[in-house]
Amino acid sequence: MSGCSLPGSSSSSSDTITIGSTIPETGQFSSLGQDLRRGYELGVQRIEENNDDLEVELILQDDESDPEVLRQQLQQITSNNDVDMLWGSFSSLLVPAGSAFAEQEEIPFVAIAASYEQNRIEADADWTFIPFPHSRDVVRGTLNTLEQAPESATDVAIWEPNSGWGEEMAATWEEQLSNAGYEIVLRERYSIGSSDFSSIISQTAESDPDILLSNPTPNGGITAMQQMEAASYIPDFIQFVRAADPFAWWSALGESGRSVCMCPGWVPGMTGNGNEALYETYQSEYGEESEYPPVMVGASYNLTQVAEQALVNADSISPDAIQEQLQTRTFETVTGEFGFDDVGRPKEGELSVPTGQWSEGQQRLVSPQTEHPASMDLKYPIDSWDER
Numbered sequence: 605m606s607g608c609s610l611p612g613s614s615s616s617s618s619d620t621i622t623i624g625s626t627i628p629e630t631g632q633f634s635s636l637g638q639d640l641r642r643g644y645e646l647g648v649q650r651i652e653e654n655n656d657d658l659e660v661e662l663i664l665q666d667d668e669s670d671p672e673v674l675r676q677q678l679q680q681i682t683s684n685n686d687v688d689m690l691w692g693s694f695s696s697l698l699v700p701a702g703s704a705f706a707e708q709e710e711i712p713f714v715a716i717a718a719s720y721e722q723n724r725i726e727a728d729a730d731w732t733f734i735p736f737p738h739s740r741d742v743v744r745g746t747l748n749t750l751e752q753a754p755e756s757a758t759d760v761a762i763w764e765p766n767s768g769w770g771e772e773m774a775a776t777w778e779e780q781l782s783n784a785g786y787e788i789v790l791r792e793r794y795s796i797g798s799s800d801f802s803s804i805i806s807q808t809a810e811s812d813p814d815i816l817l818s819n820p821t822p823n824g825g826i827t828a829m830q831q832m833e834a835a836s837y838i839p840d841f842i843q844f845v846r847a848a849d850p851f852a853w854w855s856a857l858g859e860s861g862r863s864v865c866m867c868p869g870w871v872p873g874m875t876g877n878g879n880e881a882l883y884e885t886y887q888s889e890y891g892e893e894s895e896y897p898p899v900m901v902g903a904s905y906n907l908t909q910v911a912e913q914a915l916v917n918a919d920s921i922s923p924d925a926i927q928e929q930l931q932t933r934t935f936e937t938v939t940g941e942f943g944f945d946d947v948g949r950p951k952e953g954e955l956s957v958p959t960g961q962w963s964e965g966q967q968r969l970v971s972p973q974t975e976h977p978a979s980m981d982l983k984y985p986i987d988s989w990d991e992r
Contacts, residue, residue: 620659621915623648624681625691628698631669635822635852636694636717639900644691646885646901647908650878655916661685667693671701678705687711688921689911692734694900695846696720696769703732712926714911716869716903719819719845720769724947731923733930733948735910735937736869736903737957739772741950742845743780745867745957746817749971752982753814753841761790761808761839763818763828770796773819773845789813796821801828802835809837814985819845825864826856833860833989840985843867843959851898854965862962863986865970870902870939871960873969873979877936878909896978899960899967902938909937 625644629637641664648660663681667674674693681687690706692699692715699718706713707729716736724734737745750757760781764774770793778788790811792804805828808816816839820828825847832838847853848866872883872895882905886897897905913936914929915921934943940956959971961983969979 619657620661621921622661622685622687623689623691624663624678624687626665626667626674626677626693628669628694629666632821633669633694635850636900639898640694640904643901643904644908647905651908651912667698671698674698674701675705678702682709689926691907692716696723703727703729706731710923712923712930714907716907720772722768722772724949729948731927733944735906735950737867737955738949739776741955741957742867743776745959746843747784749865749959749982753984757814757840758786759789759813760786760815760817761811761813762788763804764791764793765796765820766793767796770819777817796824799827801831805832805835805837813839815839815841817843820847822847822850822852826853829857829860836989838989848962849899854962859992862992863983865959865961867957867959868899868903870906871899871958871967871969872896873974873976874938874958875974875976877938879938882938895966906937906939910935
């Protein structure tokens, strides 16, 4: 899209697009706040480079990982500025709060990191679009990844957080994996915020599954891994959706967190649709910190590509014109090619659903595999504790 400009722009004037957003710089999701910020800022840099007569004002505030604070911050941003679009925060706790505000104000809202489908179905939302794997997509990614495991890997344990999304993920995993020939040997509920996983670990060890699936919070997943190590128990495959996303995972666990899988919407190793530019600009800005962008940098950068393609192809920058583009276009982003369905999810089966796995302090793409240096074969079985 190099050289594109917004409708109404000219070589003698500059259009300004104002985008409001909150991110969790403090609170329970703060380990992801910096990654969201960086993905958004790299995206704004790209938008301005691609569109000579366009300036983007990105207003970011800390929502403290609190839905009420988030709403207050969005109210302040939109009261003090003529906002053209809103971008989301992180998680199925915070994104719905941003969506509800955007729907009330009739402002186009694009967000990631919210996979709870029932929330989308029940929200009756017209202005919200989430270019991110939802529960049905996550399970498709799990099944694709397990194709690399031996046929003998059939027994599955599911840890279900006591939340709407926790129940939805557990039910979707159970249904789809059962249909695919896997046996669910344990589905056990636990409380979000729990600091004691000893009982569920003991039950899981007794069930002796090959595969452990769950979607804990980052802190919960880290605590669970520490307590599994203390109990000298580990299955052959672990996928902790959400928990294993931040680099805080490796900072807290080191080798104890190795080989755990994630499904964060984007993983280093993906190619095409702007990935090469993402790797290059990330290296230029932050390469001294890590070889490749953290997963949430890529996922949020994908959001900015959706926003750009909607903005530059709209007849005007009116909310209705932007909304129409979001509803009708097929988008090309670092996560793949997709359009949105009538509740703002990627259309079923269109979104690429990458799985990452921790290896040597980096998140590596294991499904779908590519020729990129950050792609690798799935490590299965994962190493026992005494081999780490």
